[in-house]
Amino acid sequence: MTVRTKPPASRKATALPKARRTVPGLIGAVSIAATVGWIVLGGILAEAGVRAGWWEPDVLPAPSEILPVTAELLRSPDFAPDALRTLQELVFSCLFGVAAGLIVGVGFWKAPGVGRVFEPYLVSFYAVPLVLFYPVSIVLIGINQWSVITLASIMTAVPVVLNTWMGLRSVPPVYLRLAASIRCSPAQTLFRVAMPAAAPYVFAGVRLGVVYALIGTIAMEFTTAQAGLGYQIRYLYESFDAVGMYAYIVVVLGASVLLTAVLEGAERLLLRRRTVR
């Protein structure tokens, strides 16, 4: 006997009127304009604050002072090695973390018993600041990029595992019966039916994971490292070079905004024309 679940209510919606399809593009434009507006407003406030003497320039230098230094920094030959180091750590952690997360998530789905045993630990991983294990990682691996990559990969993998598993569990059972009835192989069932159906969840997990990788990488470099953007921020902070430090912070913020935008664009492209569940 098969357990039946009702299709989600959203899937019952009839054809959307044509006019509504243009709205998402408009919303996108508005949201970009709003983001730029907030950044500009923040910059103006920061500038005004320093000039009016609300705080010392050492605390938060004027943007008019930081931005030229940022521009100079981007051109200087000293910048590339640190940026590349951080980029490399980020790319490797994302690749390893997402790959491991997908494999473990699919494994949990295939073996629900195993999944149920490990789920509580994984969920509690969310609450544990994994960065705390960085010293352990250093002791085991050494002060190099691999100790950062190892821990950042784990941080990335956790949300990917949980979301992949949850996404696969919420695949409508009828899709799997369909796959069985047309004699899909286990691989076809996974890659052509189950994973696409779980994609909205999986992608949400990947987005979280990538952001965790960025946070983890910068934080660990900040703590102990010989290179990287996080290391530079720490170094300039300890040398009382506020302007130089903020120049690096601007770079990191810019990179994270860019990363978020790219991920969101990719998600829209991947899930376009599909109902939002």
Add this chain to the structure above:
Amino acid sequence: MTGISIHELGVAFSAKDGRVIAVDGVTQEVPERGFVSIVGPSGCGKSTLLSVIAGLYAPTSGHVEVGGRRVTGPDRAVGVMFQEDSTLPWKTVLENVRFPLQVAKVPKSEQLTRAQQAIDLVGLGGFERRHPAELSGGMRQRVALARTLAMRPSVMLMDEPFAALDQQTRLLLGAEVLRIWRETHQTVLFVTHDISEAILLSQQVWVMSYRPGRIIDVVDVDLPEDRDASVVATPAFNALQNRVWEVLQAESMRGFAQENAVPASGVPAS
């Protein structure tokens, strides 16, 4: 030889309140190119019976033969249509209909012609590039029907395919199924809880009892082959409907009483 023969079939499974016998001692035959409907109260084993014939569920006892061959698993010559929306939302109408053909490794050009034929047959021409989210529930079931037809199965198993739709759409789609069946002449086994739908569509109606699920009556529908929805108003149709309803009424009340007596009565099977 693509009829369906069911031999002493029994299906039992364990539920919260003990062992449930969903199908018990069913021995029946669907002739080749026949159209048979199963009606029964909700919770009787009609969907389970269909799943077993489709090879999606193993019986506890007895066996099923399709086209003289014993069913041991899903068969591409047996098309299944489900009650729930089974269109894949990330695929267009054309991609949905093509999907089983891709899985079956049918050559690409043939995939496209067969998919297109099936789409035209169910009246979805012009919607090939739409996604399911842009279609109504009735149109999505048409997509599922086209997908099943594109496989050119010799046997079609339909598990309350229009139950989630409104009455008008259900009547229209029923008429479509009948029209298509007259063109293709597959063997069809159609599960429904709607007596008039069953009589309108099929040549024979099996009435199934509430647990344990047995076939308690077999009614031959001697209405004209080329009937349409207007037949509903004839005395002959009424007589058939009354006959089925009489048998079913007692069963439905028994099922209702039983389900309300035991609140946690296992798996609800539409």
